Amino acid sequence: MTYDSDNIFAKILRGEIPSKKIFENEVALAFHDINPMAPVHVLVIPKGAYVSHDDFSANASQNEKSGFTEAVGEVAKITGLAQSAGGQGYRLITNSGPEANQEVPHYHVHVIGGRNLGVMVGKI
Numbered sequence: 001m002t003y004d005s006d007n008i009f010a011k012i013l014r015g016e017i018p019s020k021k022i023f024e025n026e027v028a029l030a031f032h033d034i035n036p037m038a039p040v041h042v043l044v045i046p047k048g049a050y051v052s053h054d055d056f057s058a059n060a061s062q063n064e065k066s067g068f069t070e071a072v073g074e075v076a077k078i079t080g081l082a083q084s085a086g087g088q089g090y091r092l093i094t095n096s097g098p099e100a101n102q103e104v105p106h107y108h109v110h111v112i113g114g115r116n117l118g119v120m121v122g123k124i
């Protein structure tokens with residue numbers, strides 16, 4: 001899938017639309033989801049142009065991958081969700097492709113918590 005540089009997260013990265021940033025490093029940006037599903041719902045995105053986890057895992061550099069993973073860990077601590085920060089834990093979700101209902105075609109990880117999150121996925 002070709003990267004669409006007009007997607008909403010690309011616009012956030014370029015500062016064309018606002019976001020509530022909570023963390024940034026050399027390779028990643030984290031900000032609050034506009035439609036939170038739990039008391040804490042943060043999105044972590046790479047600064048590079050990657051469509052999905054498929055794309056990121058295949059094509060990002062080791063520096064991007066390690067920095068992105070560190071950013072997710074920092075978000076879990078900053079938000080107080082991480083057990084190492086005294087929290088009760090959290091869930092990471094990344095939707096990749098149509099059956100996962102990925103809406104925004106720029107790779108992102110949802111960091112969700114602040115309540116009991118129940119079952120991982122609803123059964124059919």
Ligand code: 5GP
Pocket residue numbers: 008019020031032033034035036094095101102103104105
């Ligand atoms: P996906 O379904 O692609 O995994 O999740 C996309 C997420 O992006 C959704 O949770 C949605 O609420 C969030 N989102 C969509 N547009 C915006 C926006 O303009 N700003 C922010 N902060 N989040 C957005």
